[in-house]
Amino acid sequence: MSKEQRVLRYVQQNASRGDPDSVLAAVDKFGWETEWAMNVGDVKGLILDRFVKETAPQTMLELGTYMGYSAIRVVRLLPETAKFLTVEFNPENAAIANEMIAFAGLQNRIIQITSDSADVIPQLKKKYDVDTFDMVFIDHWKDVYVRDIKLLETNNLLRKGTVVVADNIINPGAPEYADYVRTCGKYDSTFHESNFEYSDDIDGLEKSVYRG
Ligand SMILES: O=C(NCCO)c1cc(-c2ccc(F)cc2)cc(O)c1O
Numbered sequence: 001m002s003k004e005q006r007v008l009r010y011v012q013q014n015a016s017r018g019d020p021d022s023v024l025a026a027v028d029k030f031g032w033e034t035e036w037a038m039n040v041g042d043v044k045g046l047i048l049d050r051f052v053k054e055t056a057p058q059t060m061l062e063l064g065t066y067m068g069y070s071a072i073r074v075v076r077l078l079p080e081t082a083k084f085l086t087v088e089f090n091p092e093n094a095a096i097a098n099e100m101i102a103f104a105g106l107q108n109r110i111i112q113i114t115s116d117s118a119d120v121i122p123q124l125k126k127k128y129d130v131d132t133f134d135m136v137f138i139d140h141w142k143d144v145y146v147r148d149i150k151l152l153e154t155n156n157l158l159r160k161g162t163v164v165v166a167d168n169i170i171n172p173g174a175p176e177y178a179d180y181v182r183t184c185g186k187y188d189s190t191f192h193e194s195n196f197e198y199s200d201d202i203d204g205l206e207k208s209v210y211r212g
């Protein structure tokens with residue numbers, strides 16, 4: 001059984017079906033007490049919550065579903081009318097996420113796409129009926145953060161004021177991305193220091209507002 005399957009089993013046996021907060025609490029408890037996993041987690045998650053509440057996005061994209069933790073974390077704060085799309089490359093992780101999201105009762109609120117983000121981003125307008133995104137959360141492979149934010153720009157999926165949040169700026173690090181958003185002139189970018197998931201190590205989120 002994979003680690004991700006062990007986390008899902010723990011959630012199914014310890015959280016309440018249809019209760020997103022209990023699902024998040026169970027994943028976090030498992031992450032702290034039993035097995036580390038690369039969810040954004042409860043500490044950085046509180047900063048992400050604040051960004052989501054401040055932005056109140058009607059249309060949002062996540063790159064890097066993993067087990068669905070951040071999708072559940074975000075969508076639990078959004079109205080039923082909001083549109084949330086999440087992209088995962090790894091089909092095993094996408095399958096775990098699908099069950100985790102269903103257990104949380106949010107399967108009708110989240111559109112899961114299992115594919116390479118480089119292939120999906122150019123399809124979002126026509127195939128997924130997207131105009132532009134109000135918010136984007138980037139948490140997939142650190143070495144493709146820059147490729148994908150540039151793809152979002154060139155596919156006209158960002159608009160003046162779109163809030164782009166990126167995980168793991170320090171650990172494992174996304175230095176090329178941080179440099180790009182801070183120096184390209186297209187974003188007002190701020191770094192929010194925090195802790196690495198389920199750890200006392202340092203990490204942080206970058207929040208970059210597109211100037212349009
Ligand atoms: O690759 C990541 N995500 C995309 C796949 O879903 C990722 C990795 C790590 C991490 C792993 C191993 C280590 F030693 C340090 C960091 C942490 C994260 O928060 C992440 O999002």
Ligand SMILES: [Mg+2]
Pocket residue numbers: 038039040139167168
């Ligand atoms: Mg991460």
